[in-house]
Amino acid sequence: VQLQASGGGLVQAGGSLRLSCAASGRTFSRHVMGWFRQAPGKEREFVAYISWSGGTTYYADSVKGRFTISRDNAKNTVYLQMNSLKPEDTAVYYCAADQDNSYSKSVSSYDYWGQGTQVTVSS
16 A cells, blocks of 8 residues: 655644545555654654544544544545644644554554655644
């Protein structure tokens, strides 16, 4: 599975962005997909994951109620809709695929990673 994240940019606090992650490979629809982020000088942290069917989602407390993860298996794409953005959301955002479907928040559980897309939220 190869992943390509896009949709990042510069936005003012309170604004919105939608990230996309396009996947290649026939097995995309079988994998749990996750979004992570990494701010400068900090470790990569979990943001959200979604089950292969889209029926189960899970969010980090810091984004719950503001971010929504979704997927379109027909388009091999997973999305992250980010609303009410805050300066502390500034980071490089990565999508990832978990081929074992472990429903994990751990970086080490994900096998395939996209290249990352920068999100910058100004105050």
